[in-house]
Amino acid sequence: MNPFDRMYEGTPPWEIDRPQGAIASVASAIRGRVLDVGCGTGENTLLLASRGCSVVGVDAARAAIAAAMRKGAARGLSAQFAVHDALNVSSLGGTFDAVIDSGFFHTLSNDARADYANELAEVMATGATLYLLCFSELEPEWGGPRRVTEAELRATFTRPFFVESVEPARYETRDGGAHAHLARIVFIGAPIALPS
Numbered sequence: 001m002n003p004f005d006r007m008y009e010g011t012p013p014w015e016i017d018r019p020q021g022a023i024a025s026v027a028s029a030i031r032g033r034v035l036d037v038g039c040g041t042g043e044n045t046l047l048l049a050s051r052g053c054s055v056v057g058v059d060a061a062r063a064a065i066a067a068a069m070r071k072g073a074a075r076g077l078s079a080q081f082a083v084h085d086a087l088n089v090s091s092l093g094g095t096f097d098a099v100i101d102s103g104f105f106h107t108l109s110n111d112a113r114a115d116y117a118n119e120l121a122e123v124m125a126t127g128a129t130l131y132l133l134c135f136s137e138l139e140p141e142w143g144g145p146r147r148v149t150e151a152e153l154r155a156t157f158t159r160p161f162f163v164e165s166v167e168p169a170r171y172e173t174r175d176g177g178a179h180a181h182l183a184r185i186v187f188i189g190a191p192i193a194l195p196s
Contacts, residue, residue, distance in 0.1 A: 004061035013173040015040060019047040020102045022133050022169040022182045027051055030131070032097030035123060037086045038104030042068030042079065048100070049079040056092065058084035087115050090122035099123075099130040103171060106134040106145040113156045121160055126189035129164070130157075131182070135171055138179035153183050162186045 004012075019027075023044045030053060036045040039057030041064050048055045049072070057079060059065050068081045084092065086104055099120060108116055120130060137147045150166045157163055162185070169182035 004059070004064065009063070011174070012040075013175055014103055014171075016172050016174060017043070019043045020133060020172055022171070022180065023047070023100060023102050023131065026131050026182070026184075029129075030098045030100075033094070034098045034100060035089065035092070035096040036100045036102075037089065038101060038107075039068060039081065040064045040103075042071050042081060044100055044102050045079050045081070046072055046075060046077050049077045050075075053098075055079045056096075057081045058086060058089065058092070060085060087112060087119055089119050092123065094123070095125040095128070096123055097125055097128050099128065101130060101132040101134075103133060103145070105132055106148050108146075113152075117156050117161065121187060124187035126187060128187045130161075130185040130187070132185060133169060133171060133180055133182050136168070136179045136181045138168075148181065150181060153181065153185075157183075157185045160188055162188050 024047060027047055030048055034048050034053045034055045036055060036057040039045045039059050042057050045055045045057035057068055062083050065081050065083050072079050134148045135145050137149045139147055153166055154163050164184040164186050166181050166183045169180040171178045171180035
């Protein structure tokens with residue numbers, strides 16, 4: 001059983017029954033085909049679907065995906081949900097105009113971060129934006145996910161990415177929340193080889 005499935009035997013602290021405020025604050029800028037990595041029970045996915053986006057939400061936790069599908073059906077919203085490995089999103093096929101990561105990146109080991117960036121580079125259209133919400137180093141060490149510095153974000157998302165901005169944000173939880181970063185990271189594409 002996936003460790004996150006165990007968390008969904010109850011109500012995980014990150015399940016707040018609404019979209020993350022930081023993601024809702026950028027929703028009007030998001031259009032087209034969208035990938036929601038680590039979508040949980042789908043609140044961010046369904047917000048974007050309600051705004052006309054074609055959204056694919058993936059999560060490794062079967063219980064979370066089942067709940068997301070029920071929510072989508074109950075709300076009459078069309079979104080695709082799949083139990084899927086976020087470190088293998090290139091197998092989904094196609095490209096995306098935007099990617100949402102609300103609380104996935106801060107679960108990754110240092111080694112997995114590079115793999116994740118490489119996978120995203122495979123599925124993001126040139127000019128696509130990754131909106132990444134993660135715990136920041138300002139959050140006191142009390143347990144929970146890893147803390148991420150702005151420098152770590154910038155070191156992970158180097159060319160073919162461009163880190164447009166990293167802003168202070170709040171990652172909302174049932175207990176109130178945590179200091180976070182909201183990063184906007186643009187996929188600028190691979191360098192073009194010029195003829196000699």
